[in-house]
Amino acid sequence: MKLKRIFNAAALLLIAVMTQAQTMPPLPMDKAVRMGKLDNGLTYYVRQNGWPEKRVNFYIAQRVGSIQENDDQRGLAHFLEHMAFNGSENFKGNEVIEYTRSLGVNFGSDLNAYTSIDRTVYRICDVPSTRIEALDSCLLILKDWSNGLLLEADEIDKERGVIHEEWRLRSSASQRMFERNLPTLYPGSKYGHRMPIGLMEIIDNFKPEVLRAYYHKWYRPDNQAIIVIGDIDVDRTEAKIKELFEGIKLEENRAMVEREPVPDNAEPIIVVDKDKEQQFNIVMLMFKHDATPNEEKGNMMYLLEGYVKSMSTSMLNQRLSEKAQEADCPYLQASASDEEYLFSSTKDAFSLTVIPKEGKTIEALASALREAQRAVQFGFNASEYVRVRSEYLSQLDKIYTNREKRNNAIFGDECTEHFLDNEPILSIEDQKMLMEQIAPNIPVEAINQVLPELISKNDSNLVIVSFNTEKEGTVYPTKEEFLSAINTVRGEQLEAYVDNVKNEPLIAKLPKKGKIKSEKENAKFGYKELTLSNGARVILKKTDYKADEIQMLAISKGGNSLLGENDIVNSKLFSAVTASSGLGEFDNQELEKALAGIQASANLSMSNLHEMVSGNCVPKDVETMMQLVYLNFTNIKKDEKAYNSMVNMIETMLKNRSLTPETAFADSVSATVYMHNPRFLNIDAEDLKKLDYDRCLQIAKERTANAADFTFFFVGNFDEATLRPLIEQYIASLPGNPKKKENWKPVSTYAKGNVINKFTRKMETPKAQARMMWYNLEQPYTLENAILADAAGQVLDMIYLKKIREEASAAYSAGAAGSATLGGDTPYTALIGVCPMKPEMADEAVKIMREEIENMTKTVDADMLKKIKEALVKDHETNAKKNSYWMDVISDFDELGVDKHSDYLSIVQSLTPEKISRFVKDVILAGGNHVEVVMLPEE
Numbered sequence: 001m002k003l004k005r006i007f008n009a010a011a012l013l014l015i016a017v018m019t020q021a022q023t024m025p026p027l028p029m030d031k032a033v034r035m036g037k038l039d040n041g042l043t044y045y046v047r048q049n050g051w052p053e054k055r056v057n058f059y060i061a062q063r064v065g066s067i068q069e070n071d072d073q074r075g076l077a078h079f080l081e082h083m084a085f086n087g088s089e090n091f092k093g094n095e096v097i098e099y100t101r102s103l104g105v106n107f108g109s110d111l112n113a114y115t116s117i118d119r120t121v122y123r124i125c126d127v128p129s130t131r132i133e134a135l136d137s138c139l140l141i142l143k144d145w146s147n148g149l150l151l152e153a154d155e156i157d158k159e160r161g162v163i164h165e166e167w168r169l170r171s172s173a174s175q176r177m178f179e180r181n182l183p184t185l186y187p188g189s190k191y192g193h194r195m196p197i198g199l200m201e202i203i204d205n206f207k208p209e210v211l212r213a214y215y216h217k218w219y220r221p222d223n224q225a226i227i228v229i230g231d232i233d234v235d236r237t238e239a240k241i242k243e244l245f246e247g248i249k250l251e252e253n254r255a256m257v258e259r260e261p262v263p264d265n266a267e268p269i270i271v272v273d274k275d276k277e278q279q280f281n282i283v284m285l286m287f288k289h290d291a292t293p294n295e296e297k298g299n300m301m302y303l304l305e306g307y308v309k310s311m312s313t314s315m316l317n318q319r320l321s322e323k324a325q326e327a328d329c330p331y332l333q334a335s336a337s338d339e340e341y342l343f344s345s346t347k348d349a350f351s352l353t354v355i356p357k358e359g360k361t362i363e364a365l366a367s368a369l370r371e372a373q374r375a376v377q378f379g380f381n382a383s384e385y386v387r388v389r390s391e392y393l394s395q396l397d398k399i400y401t402n403r404e405k406r407n408n409a410i411f412g413d414e415c416t417e418h419f420l421d422n423e424p425i426l427s428i429e430d431q432k433m434l435m436e437q438i439a440p441n442i443p444v445e446a447i448n449q450v451l452p453e454l455i456s457k458n459d460s461n462l463v464i465v466s467f468n469t470e471k472e473g474t475v476y477p478t479k480e481e482f483l484s485a486i487n488t489v490r491g492e493q494l495e496a497y498v499d500n501v502k503n504e505p506l507i508a509k510l511p512k513k514g515k516i517k518s519e520k521e522n523a524k525f526g527y528k529e530l531t532l533s534n535g536a537r538v539i540l541k542k543t544d545y546k547a548d549e550i551q552m553l554a555i556s557k558g559g560n561s562l563l564g565e566n567d568i569v570n571s572k573l574f575s576a577v578t579a580s581s582g583l584g585e586f587d588n589q590e591l592e593k594a595l596a597g598i599q600a601s602a603n604l605s606m607s608n609l610h611e612m613v614s615g616n617c618v619p620k621d622v623e624t625m626m627q628l629v630y631l632n633f634t635n636i637k638k639d640e641k642a643y644n645s646m647v648n649m650i651e652t653m654l655k656n657r658s659l660t661p662e663t664a665f666a667d668s669v670s671a672t673v674y675m676h677n678p679r680f681l682n683i684d685a686e687d688l689k690k691l692d693y694d695r696c697l698q699i700a701k702e703r704t705a706n707a708a709d710f711t712f713f714f715v716g717n718f719d720e721a722t723l724r725p726l727i728e729q730y731i732a733s734l735p736g737n738p739k740k741k742e743n744w745k746p747v748s749t750y751a752k753g754n755v756i757n758k759f760t761r762k763m764e765t766p767k768a769q770a771r772m773m774w775y776n777l778e779q780p781y782t783l784e785n786a787i788l789a790d791a792a793g794q795v796l797d798m799i800y801l802k803k804i805r806e807e808a809s810a811a812y813s814a815g816a817a818g819s820a821t822l823g824g825d826t827p828y829t830a831l832i833g834v835c836p837m838k839p840e841m842a843d844e845a846v847k848i849m850r851e852e853i854e855n856m857t858k859t860v861d862a863d864m865l866k867k868i869k870e871a872l873v874k875d876h877e878t879n880a881k882k883n884s885y886w887m888d889v890i891s892d893f894d895e896l897g898v899d900k901h902s903d904y905l906s907i908v909q910s911l912t913p914e915k916i917s918r919f920v921k922d923v924i925l926a927g928g929n930h931v932e933v934v935m936l937p938e939e
């Protein structure tokens with residue numbers, strides 16, 4: 001296609017700049033990755049990575065998914081993925097789950113898998129590298145997954161119900177509409193009939209041989225890659241992979257994995273559908289085009305192609321969101337992208353995704369297309385390009401700055417994409433070096449040639465998808481209306497876009513500096529505490545966990561609790577209102593433009609008991625963050641345009657929110673637990689009438705009037721010598737009165753005693769849900785109780801999963817969690833169980849939920865607790881190397897004098913089954929409060 005020509009032009013320019021080479025140079029592969037292929041076709045990737053310390057991630061990626069299924073196997077690629085956790089040669093029954101748990105690896109978050117149309121990927125993450133046998137055992141699990149699954153008939157039968165319930169859980173309005181229109185969206189292609197979840201009549205009835213046939217046909221070394229990333233010995237790991245996998249034989253007569261083509265469509269494909277549970281209308285316009293073939297992804301051209309496409313869609317997106325703020329804009333939100341056509345890797349599409357204002361679907365789509373056409377006709381301005389390019393390079397620089405501390409998962413994904421889609425693995429050093437040479441040498445004129453190639457001038461390869469809320473009296477858009485609107489826009493003579501920017505400093509006149517008056521050290525947590533001339537306190541905790549991060553939190557007591565009944569809606573939407581406002585002389589859009597290329601932010605928000613300004617930046621942009629903090633305290637600018645656009649968006653989202661059973665259930669839970677206290681209810685569209693912009697700005701002023709009532713925490717990689725004068729300039733200069741201190745008022749209301757709320761509801765797909773809470777409102781917070789609650793919650797979680805999912809097949813997921821809150825207005829220690837269940841088995845699931853907590857008062861499985869302790873210790877080690885963890889620990893210590901850190905590990909080590917039993921009995925159940933909310937489908 002012609003796109004290539006543009007890239008060639010840009011590429012020639014690039015070659016002239018960079019090298020004397022006559023052809024496109026290949027992209028250099030990251031040297032830190034050891035990649036190889038065994039004789040039987042198995043590919044492997046091994047990479048040493050020291051962050052987090054002593055942790056390893058294991059993956060097996062398969063180049064097959066639901067597209068390889070025969071007609072009688074629909075849903076079995078995904079079914080097979082489940083069976084990987086239900087018995088293999090070396091790990092019988094659920095031993096994979098139990099064994100990895102003994103290493104502190106959580107099933108679900110660390111141990112998991114996914115199946116999509118053309119890939120199936122399994123992973124075991126965050127395995128401690130301290131025991132070498134454990135690493136070998138994880139490789140053995142990968143080996144079992146690759147060709148040692150048992151696929152026993154009785155285990156298969158037990159899993160049918162689980163998958164059927166997964167289908168139910170995932171059945172939403174958009175899922176239903178997508179699924180039934182797939183054959184229309186993919187005419188003449190298998191993609192139209194291979195949704196990974198499959199057909200329930202097959203899931204419920206297939207014979208085990210049909211699943212085994214898929215497994216043996218497709219799970220083979222030539223379709224598989226083993227990926228190991230982390231704190232490991234690369235040579236040893238590679239040798240071990242060879243030893244384990246070399247013996248697997250590759251059959252002579254094997255089926256090849258064919259890439260499924262997506263045919264072009266001469267006539268436009270237009271899908272208009274509706275569903276009673278769809279919460280808002282959405283419309284997508286797509287122009288299909290060929291994806292870059294895998295063989296062509298290895299050279300510089302591909303890097304260029306990605307860059308110029310992302311620059312042009314970023315600029316278009318900026319214009320689309322600016323347009324959305326105009327009062328007469330028919331859409332609420334619109335965005336452009338160029339990526340896979342729906343879910344096919346062989347075909348891409350340039351897409352516009354639009355959320356229209358009610359009744360304006362056609363106009364909304366036309367309006368978004370008009371902006372794209374404007375860019376096609378006149379191109380983008382140099383000023384727009386400078387902004388997106390500097391933002392791109394600045395984000396790249398952020399990653400580069402933190403290059404020594406990138407998580408294993410980033411490299412795991414890189415290798416997975418390389419194996420499955422031949423995406424390049426470029427080191428961050430190479431990427432930065434190349435892009436800093438390339439980007440400044442590609443002019444806006446070259447970028448301006450991209451959109452005219454992506455946006456087709458005729459209707460071939462055109463696809464429109466319009467999903468609507470089904471309601472009586474609604475008139476839905478028609479195919480003819482869409483086509484005629486598109487044709488009209490194509491013929492319009494437009495005017496060029498004008499880029500309005502403010503080229504001024506954020507703060508025109510600097511405030512008079514204050515002073516750091518006194519300072520002291522806190523030896524326990526290694527921080528410095530400064531008191532400023534205006535009475536504000538500043539706490540500095542320097543860390544080196546992330547080279548690219550400084551976190552800031554300014555917090556003060558008060559919050560919503562000091563506001564009356566009339567301000568409940570204002571307080572609930574307070575953060576959304578401040579976020580859509582401007583600062584200083586800059587309105588919302590001008591501010592966004594002014595901050596392009598700068599990685600710094602600060603926002604004012606409010607919770608029930610506090611108001612706070614939260615900030616974040618890279619070290620080099622710390623002064624900008626300080627200016628944003630200063631402006632949040634002193635000068636939030638009213639921006640009616642941005643405000644109205646935000647309110648319109650929220651209104652549309654709220655208007656139909658109770659249409660889905662999930663939100664209706666969540667609303668019932670809050671209403672029941674908080675006894676209909678309006679402060680704790682979710683807001684609805686009606687409430688928006690009470691939202692008052694001026695009053696919100698007044699609240700913002702009042703809540704930030706006294707800096708002396710705030711403590712400012714800085715955690716991260718700051719340079720103290722740089723930060724101190726900035727603190728004097730931007731914090732000590734804020735108005736402050738040390739004599740005035742505020743406190744919050746108690747506002748919480750919890751249901752007491754035994755409360756049961758069981759209700760039915762009409763649904764498109766029958767679903768049932770239960771939520772159970774047991775809590776104590778008298779027991780003051782202690783760290784030990786918080787840890788006991790956490791551990792007890794995890795025990796209950798394991799029991800529910802085993803009894804409700806594995807044994808009863810009554811749900812896809814069932815879980816529990818425990819917590820004790822520090823710093824609320826009412827002490828609160830609780831265990832909570834949740835279960836989206838099979839309607840016919842609701843009574844049984846609910847009975848198990850109730851009985852199992854009672855059983856915990858008598859006995860707790862010692863082996864379960866041992867595994868949970870392992871996970872708690874491991875998670876704690878990981879958390880203690882995060883800035884957010886220290887922000888939390890230090891701010892709680894400062895406000896409440898409670899140390900959540902120092903005794904954590906010793907308390908975890910001291911946990912026993914008896915202690916957990918006693919805690920559930922004497923704290924949780926003795927609290928005497930039990931709330932149970934159950935939703936069932938109406939017959």
Ligand SMILES: [Zn+2]
Pocket residue numbers: 078082166
């Ligand atoms: Zn699943």
